[in-house]
Amino acid sequence: MKHLLSAADLTREDAITILDTAEELLGVAKRPIKKLPTLRGRTIVNLFFEDSTRTRISFEAAAKRLSADVINFSAKGSSVSKGESLKDTALTLQAMGADAVVIRHHASGAPHRLAHSRWTRGAVVNAGDGTHEHPTQALLDAFTMRSRLGDLAGKNVTIVGDVLHSRVARSNALLLDTLGAEVTLVAPPTLLPVGVESWPVRTSYDLDAEVEKSDAVMMLRVQRERMNASFFPSAREYSRRYGLDLARMNRLPDHAIVMHPGPMNRGMEINADVADSDRSVIVEQVTNGVAVRMAVLYLLLGGATEEETA
Amino acid sequence: MSIVMDATDISRALTRITHEILERNRDAEGVVILGIPTRGDELAQRIAAKITEVEGTEIRAGSLDVTLYRDDLRLKAPRALLKTDVPEDIDDRVVVLVDDVLMSGRTIRAALDALSELGRPRAVQLAVLVDRGHRELPIRADFVGKNLPTSKSERVRVRLRETDDTEDQVSIEEGAA
Known part of the structure; x- marks a missing residue:
């Protein structure tokens, strides 16, 4: 190397x-x-x-x-x-x-x-x-998941949010596939990149349908600084459909972890209670x-x- | 290839080293056994088990990887790191380092550097299964299983049940040099 x-x-x-x-x-x-x-x-x-x-x-x-x-x-x-x-x-x-x-x-x-x-x-x-x-973010995410969940082969990782602007999502999808995990990208259609069909992942528009089978949920920051058009109607609507709040977190399996590459928009893609909960490994990631x-x-x-x- | 120690010889040597360690340090009180991976690690486990047997007190051996402290890192491709697991605080303890073969002394120098960053032991002692000479640094072992005069071109190979999947054995092989 x-x-x-x-x-x-x-x-x-x-x-x-x-x-x-x-x-x-x-x-x-x-x-x-x-x-x-x-x-x-x-x-x-x-x-x-x-x-x-x-x-x-x-x-x-x-x-x-x-x-x-x-x-x-x-x-x-x-x-x-x-x-x-x-x-x-x-x-x-x-x-x-x-x-x-x-x-x-x-x-x-x-x-x-x-x-x-x-x-x-x-x-x-x-x-x-x-x-x-x-790539180093993907490596540290994989490291964090491995230390919490064991071998990543066959684990379900759900990556949620602004995939379009996210280098973290792409690197994670590639690395997690190499390590044998199943990756699902969840985002509104406007925030999925063109060509995502060729990535080694599944995609979904519905977060609620994915939470129950996730071993790890990775929330992505909504990158407002890169957004030069309207990708969703309002912050509130985004947060309701794609944000991780307590109700959604409680539907995760018991062992599941919540991740965020930082910096967080608390109240937007992740609720403050979730970010500070026991399941959150955000500080560990650092x-x-x-x-x-x-x-x-x-x-x-x-x-x-x-x-x-x- | 000639075999210089078989399983019984190795076991006897380790038993003697165990008793010498206990004799030198009165008892196992305050003694920490640290092996240098991979085979020193295994030998350390065996010595610790023998001490437990003799003294009746539980002794846990640890391992100390010295890769990051070596002086020859830049001469080879990067090496994978091995396990470091120091069971207890080493401040004011007697640390007994265990390795399989002592030759140049460079590994031990690296181990001493690694130790100094973990704490300040009261004393550091060195136990080796085989001392084959050819020192490049002023380092000597406190406890030696067998002194083995060799030529530099020869290779001394230590094989252990746990790490090599064969019977315990020390052999000398003719090197390529």
Whole structure:
């Protein structure tokens, strides 16, 4: 594995290796000294062209716990706002000796471009590109589900809400399929992407029909900032038909868990009582996120790079 | 290939090591046994079981994966991590590290680094089934099952029931070098 660009690139073995590695690394968070010397002397650049708090600090915490040097680069207030291209930014980072670039970009495919150009020699990790993919989120979701539900083969995962704008939904659908889970996407027809028939999932417009057989329900944020048209009549109607409230939650099987990639719109796609209930693993997802990202960085950077073995 | 220890030899060596550990530390009080996966792990379990047998007090062995502390990470492809399970707080305890073969001493150096981040043991001791020499660091074992003079090109292989699905055995094989 040289880069992590898409959940689709991961074989079942790759995914299981990442999850198992993360499980060992999760123990580090419980120690008095939360630090490993493994990536000492490696430089990781967080290249964020789009606002993000949790993903960036999660990657930053992961890199620092492995003793890597972290450079944070956000497009706001940088040379990008003066019109610098992705290529020139990448060349600059290469000149500074970045061993890995964690990139978030508003354009789908930007990480792919970066990885397959000759602009940078480092490993590229996709931390969310446009409405395309967010593979580390899918990995941490799978990790959380696995730790709560056991092996994911045959488990029913229901992903609800704004699938159209969601890179989380796409990455999850691909990864969960690789791991053998059955995925159902529930959304109003306007919020399902064109071509969803080719995804390895079932789709439904009716949340009530799906809750009773779900082992895990993942609520997606309604991404108002990406919505430039009316996708549903009103927030209230959306919330009534596709929001997770207590009544719906109580119809879930006893072992089922409620997930949300954050940030939440409380009262919109998820009710506050549900978000704070025992079934909600939303805070756990954040903790697991650091361990999963440590695993990804370790597996990409921990060993010999191609130049060093050559 | 020549067999240098069979199942009985290994069992006897472990029994002797157990008694030496108890002799050195008076009793099992405050002793934590940590094996280095995968085979050190198994040997640690056996030593702990023998201590329990001799002393009558329950002793649980743990395991300590040192992969993330190795100094040769950059020379090989990334390796999968193994299990770390430290059963109790190691502050002010005597930690006995257990490994199957001691050679360069680099694994033990990594283990000492790993330990120092888990706490501050009162003392750290080292038990190995086979010491084959060729040290590259100033490290020595406190308890040795068998000293085995070897040439560097030879390979010492330890096989155990639990990890290798064969009879317990230590053998020397001619290496490719």
